[in-house]
Amino acid sequence: MPSKVNLIDTFTMQLVFLLSTAIIFGSPSLVPDSWLVGIIAFFPACLLIVLYCAMLSSKEDMGLYPLLERAWGKVIGKMFILVYSTYFLYIAARNIRDMIELIMSILLRITPVPMLTTLFVFVIAYCALGGIHAIARFASLILWIILFMLATLAVLLMFSSSIILEQMLPFLSKGLWPVVQTAFKHSIWFPYGEIIVFLVFQPQLGGAKRMRKVTFYAFVTTCIILSATDLIQVLTLGIENKKFSVFALLDAARLINIANIITRMDALIALIIMFGTLLKCAIFLYAAMVGVSRIFKKKPEDYAFSLAMLAGAFSILVTRNSAEHVTEGLKYVIYTLHIPLQLLVPLLTLILLRIRYRKGATT
Amino acid sequence: MNLDNHGHGEQLSSLERVKQFFQSKFGQTTDLAVVSISIGSYEGLLCYLTTMTSSDFIKKQVLKELASPEVSSPPTKEAVFQQLGNNHFAGLTHEVVTDLEQLPPKIVLGYGIILIEGVPMALAVDVRSLNSRSIEEPTTQNVVRGPKEGFTESADTNMSLIRRRFNNVNLRFEKFELGYMTHTAVYIAYLDGEVDTEIVDQVREKLKQSHIDSLFDSGRIEELLHSKGKGMQLFPTVYNSERPDAVCRHMTNKRIAIIVDGSPFVLVVPSIFTDFFKSPEDEYQWFVIGSFSRYLRYFAFILSLTVPALYIAVTSYHQELIPSILLTSIAAQREGIPFPASIEILLMEITFEILREAGTRMPRIVGATISIVGALVLGEAAVQAGVVSNITVIVVSLTAISGFVAPIYTFGSKVRFFRFGMIVLSSVIGLYGLVLGCCLLMIQLTRIESFGVPYLSLFSKWDKRSVT
Amino acid sequence: MIILGIFVITVLSFMLMAMLDMLVFQQPYLKVFVHLLPVYPDTSTIFMFLVAFAMAAWVQYGMTERLKKRYGGKNSNNQSGEKRDAKQS
Numbered sequence: 001m002p003s004k005v006n007l008i009d010t011f012t013m014q015l016v017f018l019l020s021t022a023i024i025f026g027s028p029s030l031v032p033d034s035w036l037v038g039i040i041a042f043f044p045a046c047l048l049i050v051l052y053c054a055m056l057s058s059k060e061d062m063g064l065y066p067l068l069e070r071a072w073g074k075v076i077g078k079m080f081i082l083v084y085s086t087y088f089l090y091i092a093a094r095n096i097r098d099m100i101e102l103i104m105s106i107l108l109r110i111t112p113v114p115m116l117t118t119l120f121v122f123v124i125a126y127c128a129l130g131g132i133h134a135i136a137r138f139a140s141l142i143l144w145i146i147l148f149m150l151a152t153l154a155v156l157l158m159f160s161s162s163i164i165l166e167q168m169l170p171f172l173s174k175g176l177w178p179v180v181q182t183a184f185k186h187s188i189w190f191p192y193g194e195i196i197v198f199l200v201f202q203p204q205l206g207g208a209k210r211m212r213k214v215t216f217y218a219f220v221t222t223c224i225i226l227s228a229t230d231l232i233q234v235l236t237l238g239i240e241n242k243k244f245s246v247f248a249l250l251d252a253a254r255l256i257n258i259a260n261i262i263t264r265m266d267a268l269i270a271l272i273i274m275f276g277t278l279l280k281c282a283i284f285l286y287a288a289m290v291g292v293s294r295i296f297k298k299k300p301e302d303y304a305f306s307l308a309m310l311a312g313a314f315s316i317l318v319t320r321n322s323a324e325h326v327t328e329g330l331k332y333v334i335y336t337l338h339i340p341l342q343l344l345v346p347l348l349t350l351i352l353l354r355i356r357y358r359k360g361a362t363t
Numbered sequence: 364m365n366l367d368n369h370g371h372g373e374q375l376s377s378l379e380r381v382k383q384f385f386q387s388k389f390g391q392t393t394d395l396a397v398v399s400i401s402i403g404s405y406e407g408l409l410c411y412l413t414t415m416t417s418s419d420f421i422k423k424q425v426l427k428e429l430a431s432p433e434v435s436s437p438p439t440k441e442a443v444f445q446q447l448g449n450n451h452f453a454g455l456t457h458e459v460v461t462d463l464e465q466l467p468p469k470i471v472l473g474y475g476i477i478l479i480e481g482v483p484m485a486l487a488v489d490v491r492s493l494n495s496r497s498i499e500e501p502t503t504q505n506v507v508r509g510p511k512e513g514f515t516e517s518a519d520t521n522m523s524l525i526r527r528r529f530n531n532v533n534l535r536f537e538k539f540e541l542g543y544m545t546h547t548a549v550y551i552a553y554l555d556g557e558v559d560t561e562i563v564d565q566v567r568e569k570l571k572q573s574h575i576d577s578l579f580d581s582g583r584i585e586e587l588l589h590s591k592g593k594g595m596q597l598f599p600t601v602y603n604s605e606r607p608d609a610v611c612r613h614m615t616n617k618r619i620a621i622i623v624d625g626s627p628f629v630l631v632v633p634s635i636f637t638d639f640f641k642s643p644e645d646e647y648q649w650f651v652i653g654s655f656s657r658y659l660r661y662f663a664f665i666l667s668l669t670v671p672a673l674y675i676a677v678t679s680y681h682q683e684l685i686p687s688i689l690l691t692s693i694a695a696q697r698e699g700i701p702f703p704a705s706i707e708i709l710l711m712e713i714t715f716e717i718l719r720e721a722g723t724r725m726p727r728i729v730g731a732t733i734s735i736v737g738a739l740v741l742g743e744a745a746v747q748a749g750v751v752s753n754i755t756v757i758v759v760s761l762t763a764i765s766g767f768v769a770p771i772y773t774f775g776s777k778v779r780f781f782r783f784g785m786i787v788l789s790s791v792i793g794l795y796g797l798v799l800g801c802c803l804l805m806i807q808l809t810r811i812e813s814f815g816v817p818y819l820s821l822f823s824k825w826d827k828r829s830v831t
Numbered sequence: 832m833i834i835l836g837i838f839v840i841t842v843l844s845f846m847l848m849a850m851l852d853m854l855v856f857q858q859p860y861l862k863v864f865v866h867l868l869p870v871y872p873d874t875s876t877i878f879m880f881l882v883a884f885a886m887a888a889w890v891q892y893g894m895t896e897r898l899k900k901r902y903g904g905k906n907s908n909n910q911s912g913e914k915r916d917a918k919q920s
Contacts, residue, residue: 008822035649086843093844107681107794114875116795117881123802130810133817137809251843261686266795274798296836300891306837309883313876314844317869324855332854337847 005136007214013139014198014218017283019146020276021095021220022191023229024249024269033172034242037177040188041197042223048192048342052199055350057208058357064199065294071196071352078295080345085291087341088197091309092284093314096120096330099277100243100315102247106270117312119279125308127282129301130288132201135282142275149272150229153253156265157236162255167238168181168231186330189338192219193295196342200287246322285311375463376483378408385410388467395470402429405762408478410466411490415473420492425475443479444486451594456489471546495520501605501627503772506644513605518624520546523551525620533557539570540725547578548624558617562633562814566619568763581623581630585773586619589813597781600813601775602634610642613731617684633813636822639774640664660768667765667778668804671708672785672797674758678704680793696752707751712786713761714741721762747813833891837884 005013035090055067062070064084069077100116109118127135157163172179195215198205205211229249233242245251251268288307290298319325375381383395388394394414400407407429411421448457453802460466466476473491498520501513509755514521522536528717533555540546574586586603594796601620604610605627610620611630619683621630625651631638640660645653678693685693700707718737723731742760745751769775781804788796810817849864856863869876889895 006820006822009820012822082839082843086840086847089840090847092842103795108792111792111795112875114879116792118879119792119796119799123799125808126803127806130806133807134810137817137820138806139821141805141809144821145906189853260688263686264684267681267684271798274795275802278802292836292840296832296839298833298836300889302833303836306833306883306887306890307840309879309886310837310841310844313879313883315849315871316876318881320849328851328855332851336851336854 004210005133005204007206007210007314009136010210011214011218012143013136013279013283014195014215015221016139016143016146016276016279017198018191018195018222019225019279020273021098022226023146023150023245023276024098024273030283033179033234033239034170034182035227035234037183037187038223038227038230040180041183041192042219045188045192045219046216048188048195049212049219050352051342051343051346052215053194053212054361055346055353056199056202056211058350058353063202063290064196065291067199067353068349071278071349071356081291081295084341085288085338088284088288088291089311090314090318090337091194092124092281092288092311094325094333095277095281095284095317096124096311096315097318097325099273101325102250102270102273105317106246106250106266114312117315121312122305123307124278124281124285124311125304127278128286129304132204132286135279135286136284140280141170142279145275149268150225152230153249153256153265153268154232154259156256156262157232157252157277160256160258162252163232163235164238165235167235172237186334188344189334191222193342195219196346197283197287200290211327246326281311313346375461375478375485375678376481378406378478378480380777381463381478381675383410384463385467392625400429402477402479405443406480408480409413410470410478411475412470412473415471415493416490416491420490421475424455425477425488425490428778431475435641440534441482441484444482444484447477452486452488458487460485460487468718493517499756504604504609504642504770505587506606506608506642509644509647510589510606510608512607513625514610514622514629516625518550518622518823521607521622521627522628523752524549525611525614525622528607528611529554529614539567541570541573541575541584542574542578543574545577545579549578550583550622550624552620552622553618554614557615558619562617562816563619565814566632570621578623578752579625581626581628584623585630588630596805598636598811598818599771599777600634600818602631602769602771603628603629603773605642606643607627612643612646613638613733614757618760633815633816635813636808636818637802639769639771642770660770663765664778667762667768668782669797669801670765671712671758671782672789672800673794674754675705675708675786676797678788678792679790684794693754696754699749699802700752701750704755705786707755708758708786711745711751711755711782712762712783714751715759715763722778834884836900837887841880841883 056062057333065081068080068084071077071082096117099120100113103116104113123226127138130138195218198211198215202208202211205214233248233252236255237248238246241251244246247269250266250269253269254264256265257263285304285308286300288311289303292307293300378399385395385397391551394412396409396411396413398409400409408423409429428447431451441754443676444459448459454551460469460476466485466487469487470476473493474487477486477488482712495517496515498512498515499510512524514524526534531554535553535555537551539549539551541549549570551570553563569587570584573584575583575587578584581603585599585603588601602613604613607629610629610631613634614620618631618633623630640657642656645657647653678697682690697704702710718733718741722733722737725733740755746756747755766775766778766782771777782802785797788800808819809817845867849860849867852858852863853860853866858886869880
């Protein structure tokens with residue numbers, strides 16, 4: 001029996017995982033009152049927990065990959081494992097790209113991208129090498145940094161009198177419906193749906209029972225923190241400004257100015273994002289490593305550096321420019337990747353498992 | 364050997380043969396005393412190493428007892444040993460040996476051997492009395508308030524220092540012998556019932572399987588006790604202390620102490636990151652002050668790691684992050700300095716390292732010279748000569764002082780290496796490199812496990828009771 | 832097997848990215864796929880792929896062990912000695 005990860009560590013790991021990239025992009029600003037989107041998306045997201053937990057508990061808490069094999073048989077199961085590994089690696093690559101774009105825009109404008117990516121990717125691989133226990137402990141370390149920096153940001157914004165309550169208005173100018181629509185189109189799948197990656201580690205995380213509780217609390221906390229940061233963005237930037245800003249939190253942080261001494265806090269945000277992305281990518285990478293090693297029969301650790309390198313290379317290839325990156329992320333990735341792999345495949349797997357399991361029980 | 368053909372008893376009963384045997388075993392060593400004595404009416408032999416005992420001890424404890432009137436008139440030869448063992452040497456460790464081959468190791472350990480002509484037995488009495496440093500105030504971990512005793516080089520003294528703090532039947536000492544050449548005594552001490560038996564087993568296993576030839580200080584086995592295969596050991600996972608109260612405090616928190624004969628530094632395993640920031644004094648003070656100074660230490664640790672790297676990153680890559688007033692003053696100071704910031708910092712850091720190394724290795728009397736040369740020549744003069752800027756000196760001295768805040772010396776010495784790594788990273792890619800370096804360190808910290816105990820875990824439940 | 836695994840993942844990822852590009856740019860699949868290959872104009876990723884495969888090969892053929900065996904005289908003397916002794920006893 002592998003020893004289980006500490007309950008609080010699991011919680012913090014999921015929390016940091018959910019927050020890391022979502023916090024910088026915020027809820028997609030397709031509608032005014034985007035901060036409401038986060039709150040509304042929380043409720044359908046909880047259905048995902050129910051689905052995943054039902055899937056887990058139908059066959060004594062195995063990980064995602066063995067479950068797929070059980071449900072679909074050897075060959076198709078293995079194909080699905082490969083698909084999921086690729087999917088995880090692809091999301092990792094996208095996240096790296098997000099982070100690198102951000103770094104390029106604030107900190108280093110002339111350093112060659114492959115160099116930045118390669119260094120970052122090595123750190124990710126090193127993190128993933130430690131296994132899920134080390135990642136979880138690392139997450140609890142990062143969480144404090146992130147929360148501390150966010151709190152600092154909020155306080156500083158308040159002191160530099162950038163928070164203007166009137167900017168929230170007009171409230172619900174187009175009614176509730178577009179908000180609900182965006183919630184269903186985007187926020188469920190990103191960040192909440194990405195929690196599916198934790199299904200891979202369930203044997204170490206403690207199975208359906210623990211996941212139900214821990215993930216629910218993680219979702220609640222994420223929802224609160226994300227809505228709060230969204231609200232801060234709206235209150236500082238105003239609805240119109242936020243709509244056209246790619247890194248909204250960053251633009252909000254730029255407004256900080258206290259007595260001309262504390263300025264340029266956007267570097268601080270960059271650090272938050274770096275820590276968060278590092279953890280998120282490490283988790284995705286580890287999931288991909290486990291998947292690949294399940295098929296090609298070696299230790300997951302053997303794949304760490306090569307797969308990380310691949311993720312780095314893909315992060316450069318994945319899109320040619322930011323515009324493509326954003327449209328791809330907001331539209332096509334959700335419809336072609338997130339919805340099938342986060343909802344449809346698990347749902348079918350659950351149905352298949354239920355049928356097969358019942359059969360197995362009677363015979 | 365031919366002697367083996369005879370029974371062991373026969374060998375012991377002939378004193379001549381025993382003498383010959385010792386001659387062949389010990390050779391020409393001068394500190395072996397083989398003294399013919401008479402016990403009552405019998406002829407006897409007393410052997411011991413003069414270097415392991417004192418003549419005073421032999422005179423008072425052994426010869427006096429042998430000459431006492433009850434011994435002089437024993438019923439039989441065999442009864443002499445019984446009487447000696449039960450009555451006269453009852454206070455000393457003693458045992459009856461019947462095998463000649465067992466005697467030399469006993470003698471080496473400081474036993475005195477008493478033999479009687481015609482008796483196939485030997486009585487081994489512990490007559491060890493060694494000169495050792497008296498208990499003094501520890502030199503490495505100073506406290507203002509708290510016990511002033513420190514461990515010494517004698518393991519016996521050290522064990523008694525621990526035992527006197529635990530009037531508890533559960534305190535256990537176990538002995539191991541390490542080193543092919545030295546046979547150094549190594550003791551592990553733990554509180555039975557408190558400690559994890561699995562960890563004790565692991566420690567035992569590691570000590571037994573160690574293959575080293577000599578052991579003169581506990582620093583040597585520190586390496587053995589690292590858990591391998593969990594990444595590089597960039598951080599110390601073995602706590603060492605000169606203070607009995609610190610060691611005992613840790614032992615109440617499920618730790619195991621390892622005492623090496625000849626070393627005043629007692630090791631404690633498994634140790635976690637936070638242990639290295641605790642000074643025993645924290646607990647003897649008002650808790651607010653104690654935890655304040657502890658957090659100050661963490662802060663100093665982070666400062667000593669990042670400040671020079673941050674300075675380099677900010678001045679050479681991200682000038683926009685500095686408030687403009689400060690930026691102008693820095694720029695004004697750096698006017699006329701020939702080197703870029705990173706080389707300047709590296710230069711000063713290395714100079715400081717050399718100074719520190721010289722300061723610790725030098726004879727104490729010359730120490731004052733070092734500080735004069737360091738402070739005046741390298742500090743003042745270098746700035747006035749325009750080789751380095753004032754702010755560099757400030758940065759380097761700030762880091763240097765922060766580096767010494769860690770209560771455990773080994774921890775501080777390892778941190779210095781990371782500082783250089785950070786400097787290199789940030790001179791290559793600025794703040795990005797610095798953050799990546801910090802990430803690497805944090806990952807490393809969370810990856811290490813010491814005997815299965817996570818090194819740094821904010822929510823660890825392993826030693827719950829150590830929460831202070 | 833490690834090299835094969837890395838290769839399969841590379842191909843799959845390329846296919847996945849080509850599929851998304853096809854949807855974004857509304858162009859035929861093959862054309863997008865060819866455009867995606869890191870030949871021109873940005874060649875730096877080729878090196879990253881090469882490094883990835885080199886590292887896979889390194890692990891596959893256990894190069895760390897081999898190098899240790901050949902050159903690990905002084906560095907790991909103590910440790911290997913320990914291990915050998917432990918095995919003998």
